[in-house]
Amino acid sequence: MSSYSITEPPARHKWIAGVLVVTYAIITLLPLVWIVATGFKTPADAISYPPKVLFEPSLEGYVNLFTTRTRIGDEALAALPPPETWYEEIVRDRGMVIAGPSRYGERFLNSVIIGFGSTFLSVFLGTLAAYAFSRFRVPLADDLLFFILSTRMMPPIAVAIPIFLMFRQLGLSDTHLGMILLYTAVNISLAVWLLKGFIDEIPREYEEAALIDGYTRFQAFYKVVLPQAATGIASTAIFCLIFAWNEYAFAVLLTSGTAQTAPPFIPTIIGVGGQDWPAVAAGATLFLLPVMIFTIFLRKHLLRGITFGAVRK
Amino acid sequence: MAEVQLTGVSKRFGRDIGVEGLTMTVGDGAFVVLLGPTGAGKTTTLRLISGLEKADAGEIRIGGQPVTHLTPSQRDVAMVFQQYSLYPHLTVRENLAFPLRSPILKTPEDEIARKVAEIAEVLRIPHKLDNKATALSGGEMQRVSIGRALVRDPQVYLMDEPLSSLDAKLRSDLRIELKRIQADLGATLLYVTHDQIEAMTMATQIGVLDNGRLVQFGTPREIYENPVSLYVASRLGLPRINTLPADMFAGAPPGAATMGLRPEHIEQGAGKPSQITRVEHLGDQTRLHLTLDGHDIITLTDPHTPLKGGESIAIQPRDALYFDAAGARIA
Numbered sequence: 156m157s158s159y160s161i162t163e164p165p166a167r168h169k170w171i172a173g174v175l176v177v178t179y180a181i182i183t184l185l186p187l188v189w190i191v192a193t194g195f196k197t198p199a200d201a202i203s204y205p206p207k208v209l210f211e212p213s214l215e216g217y218v219n220l221f222t223t224r225t226r227i228g229d230e231a232l233a234a235l236p237p238p239e240t241w242y243e244e245i246v247r248d249r250g251m252v253i254a255g256p257s258r259y260g261e262r263f264l265n266s267v268i269i270g271f272g273s274t275f276l277s278v279f280l281g282t283l284a285a286y287a288f289s290r291f292r293v294p295l296a297d298d299l300l301f302f303i304l305s306t307r308m309m310p311p312i313a314v315a316i317p318i319f320l321m322f323r324q325l326g327l328s329d330t331h332l333g334m335i336l337l338y339t340a341v342n343i344s345l346a347v348w349l350l351k352g353f354i355d356e357i358p359r360e361y362e363e364a365a366l367i368d369g370y371t372r373f374q375a376f377y378k379v380v381l382p383q384a385a386t387g388i389a390s391t392a393i394f395c396l397i398f399a400w401n402e403y404a405f406a407v408l409l410t411s412g413t414a415q416t417a418p419p420f421i422p423t424i425i426g427v428g429g430q431d432w433p434a435v436a437a438g439a440t441l442f443l444l445p446v447m448i449f450t451i452f453l454r455k456h457l458l459r460g461i462t463f464g465a466v467r468k
Numbered sequence: 469m470a471e472v473q474l475t476g477v478s479k480r481f482g483r484d485i486g487v488e489g490l491t492m493t494v495g496d497g498a499f500v501v502l503l504g505p506t507g508a509g510k511t512t513t514l515r516l517i518s519g520l521e522k523a524d525a526g527e528i529r530i531g532g533q534p535v536t537h538l539t540p541s542q543r544d545v546a547m548v549f550q551q552y553s554l555y556p557h558l559t560v561r562e563n564l565a566f567p568l569r570s571p572i573l574k575t576p577e578d579e580i581a582r583k584v585a586e587i588a589e590v591l592r593i594p595h596k597l598d599n600k601a602t603a604l605s606g607g608e609m610q611r612v613s614i615g616r617a618l619v620r621d622p623q624v625y626l627m628d629e630p631l632s633s634l635d636a637k638l639r640s641d642l643r644i645e646l647k648r649i650q651a652d653l654g655a656t657l658l659y660v661t662h663d664q665i666e667a668m669t670m671a672t673q674i675g676v677l678d679n680g681r682l683v684q685f686g687t688p689r690e691i692y693e694n695p696v697s698l699y700v701a702s703r704l705g706l707p708r709i710n711t712l713p714a715d716m717f718a719g720a721p722p723g724a725a726t727m728g729l730r731p732e733h734i735e736q737g738a739g740k741p742s743q744i745t746r747v748e749h750l751g752d753q754t755r756l757h758l759t760l761d762g763h764d765i766i767t768l769t770d771p772h773t774p775l776k777g778g779e780s781i782a783i784q785p786r787d788a789l790y791f792d793a794a795g796a797r798i799a
Binding site: 360361363364365366367368369370371374379382383 | 518519520539540541544545546547549551553555556557566567570571572573616620
């Protein structure tokens with residue numbers, strides 16, 4: 156060993172850090188891997204003891220997730236024409252026939268509409284509010300900001316009953332609009348605070364230059380501030396989406412039919428045809444995908460976003 | 469291009485004075501340099517003219533039109549900031565085209581391409597046009613931000629120490645280039661600098677600010693040779709003007725408290741003997757550091773002088789400036 160550098164840690168430290176990171180990754184990823192794997196098991200494999208690590212993959216969980224099925228007698232089953240599709244075959248093997256589609260598809264679509272809708276609204280309103288707090292002399296700005304933050308100082312579910320009554324009065328119960336507004340109300344304080352931090356970091360000189368270059372304040376905001384706040388907007392959007400996407404308590408309380416999202420729906424699978432864990436796991440796996448894709452899509456921004464406090468000059 | 473008139477313009481920031489009762493006319497096609505130490509109100513003056521700050525009192529006219537209530541974009545001025553002037557998310561080309569694409573100018577694309585190429589040539593950055601603005605060196609950034617002002621044809625150019633972050637060679641090249649462009653365009657230009665050479669060589673007039681007030685306005689020659697106060701006299705001159713008690717040499721007018729003696733206004737070989745403390749050979753000139761009755765004096769001498777520290781030399785003033793106790797010029 157000859158050279159020594161202050162900025163480059165010794166190889167041994169790097170090795171230890173590597174081991175720690177890999178260990179942590181295994182611990183956090185294992186449940187996820189298990190859920191994805193369970194989705195491809197048969198119900199018997201899913202509950203076998205000791206647990207099966209190697210198993211013959213099956214799409215039964217996914218078929219069960221998307222269908223409702225009825226058990227019919229062996230004779231009636233034998234009298235039916237041969238199954239026309241692979242998923243019908245899977246169901247027949249269990250002595251059942253497909254009665255119709257399940258409601259998972261529409262619940263999933265509800266989650267997409269409500270999750271992305273409220274994320275868009277939170278980030279849109281949050282950006283405008285954060286810009287105003289950052290750039291203009293707002294009367295009582297500090298008190299207002301504290302008030303905005305204080306809405307997060309208790310768990311939102313603590314006000315569930317007033318909200319429930321309010322929604323009933325306003326006809327917002329079990330509507331997409333109602334859920335979008337509710338999640339936006341919860342997320343907006345986070346959005347304002349996060350985005351204000353990002354916008355504060357953008358020097359005013361850029362906007363001033365744009366004002367002199369012949370642009371109005373709104374155009375300067377749109378052409379100069381927004382592109383530079385992209386990092387903050389992306390990471391705020393991810394945080395908002397994760398909350399709205401995973402929210403369970405309000406969804407159970409305020410939705411039942413038209414606007415029910417996926418989280419309250421997935422547990423109901425358990426009650427339908429016995430404890431169908433592969434179907435639950437399949438539902439959870441598919442449910443993970445949109446947030447995962449969204450996050451990967453914005454990952455470059457997110458990494459800069461959540462470390463902004465640490466790397467700032 | 470247009471004339472800029474400020475009449476009794478005042479601006480305070482809380483309790484701090486920005487500018488106070490500023491009255492000044494920047495003639496059409498004039499190159500006016502604002503001088504003054506940090507906090508004297510130079511940048512505030514530019515920001516008031518550009519509309520980035522609103523004056524508390526007074527009136528600003530550009531080309532005869534009152535602009536006090538117009539927004540910056542309506543005033544049609546171009547400004548070069550001291551820092552942070554490039555849009556980091558755009559390329560150099562987009563930065564230069566940005567003002568031309570504004571809703572006020574709406575320049576056709578072929579015209580934009582032509583002007584951008586032309587300016588890039590002048591500022592010697594054509595090979596950098598497609599770089600991200602953040603991928604440039606400090607000097608290149610500053611050149612682009614000057615370029616962003618020059619692509620336009622505004623009523624007035626405002627420049628806040630535009631050359632301060634450049635190296636010496638580039639600074640002197642661009643100084644000449646800027647002066648040439650200004651003269652060619654007949655542009656009205658208001659320029660803030662700390663650099664004496666820039667002030668002396670580029671300005672048609674110099675305005676000296678002291679704590680928000682305009683204390684003298686005149687040609688560089690007037691400011692240098694005929695300052696109204698000790699404050700103005702010490703703004704220009706390198707080495708700085710020597711300040712000595714007025715009675716140190718004979719000939720002080722009555723009431724004089726201080727004598728200002730520019731280094732080149734000290735004759736050697738006659739008068740009072742002084743002690744040489746140090747000799748600085750700068751190549752093109754040699755500075756003599758002297759002490760006389762406990763006062764430090766700096767003067768210039770022949771580059772190949774045989775004088776050494778510790779020796780003694782007789783000196784006497786020529787064309788001394790005299791100031792009263794408050795620093796106002798008497799003679």
